Amino acid sequence: MDEEPLEGQAFRTVEAEDAPVVLAPDGAVVRPLLALDGRGSQAVFELAPGAVTRAVSHATVVELWHVTAGSGRIWRRQAGREAVDVLRAGTSVSVPLGTAFQFRADEDSPGPLRIVAVTMPPWPDGSTTEARPEHGPWRPTVD
Template identity: 70%
Template structure:
């Protein structure tokens, strides 16, 4: 919410202290910040060997940046499909309507951690994440 001058408030969050919730794909997510009407920031965490459910988003798109761990991201848009490696420093986009699934390597030194910006902000509705068919069998509920 903006103040009288139209400016948005400053916000600060601690990723380590943010409460964890379960994303629709089964990943652990720690919501951090929201800029009203523009975007939201969160950290996704997958333990070594975990595989999410494949989903697509109805109204949002995302930008990801891997901060630790390793794994793979599968994305499909119509006839276009690819699987990319996720390692620290990798950045990836999840355009609106893209089917995607990700997994953490079993032999990773620690969890796969991804900082993600969602635009517009995550709406929190059950219909946002739509189930899709992905390449891997999910290990999460």
Template identity: 70%
Template sequence: MSSQSGQQQPFDTADVGDAPVVTAPDGAEVYPLLVLEGQGSLAVFALAPGQVTRAVSHATVQELWQVTAGGGELWRRQGGREETVRLAPGTAVSIPLGTAFQFRADGDAGEPLRITAVTMPPWPGTNDEARPEEGPWKATVR
């Protein structure tokens, strides 16, 4: 079956244990997994217990997250609305384009907060994609 552009994309398989570890602009660890060119990318984010990311917004991408381990909170602000939601295994959230967000991992969880995320379109890898924002918590990541 061909993609929308008429060209076939390769089948890819990835294991998070084999993925490189990079640091996201917000300070979380990221394990990049798969990319469908022009469509989206898949990665796992990890944040150590008690850690708080920097607040950011994205210039060109939006994301869907599902928490797979640990616990914490996510703050989101878009226009005149904002909310803070609890993150626990099974929780899924959206980060629409331009939404300011920040997240933190529970300090007593004993395990990192782990999130599997789809980024649409794929993460561009540019330094200006994540824009600094004012969030509700003081960041603790480097």
């Protein structure tokens, strides 16, 4: 089935190393990459070996993560269930709407834990209410 192209959508190419560096509400370093017509956005998250983010949940967005380097753990809690899963290169995880989550990089990780994330709809720039504080299992180490 052929789909009609979206009018006005320009092709964009971005190198992660050239993207601006910002801090995510959970304390991870983020390089926002691309956004597409209100449908989704993409970013790269990095967390230094031994670092632990703050636990948060999202008010309006869902995310799909794919780990490209490093190792660590993610904790997720939703609707009375919770789990801790291993993060390593090649692992993909979902963060459904309203899920409390926290992640950490292993102290012996061979470098930063690096995650490519797709956020749907796009992350709301300038929002102070999208990431809601939660109680997670680990003590955060990020500022």
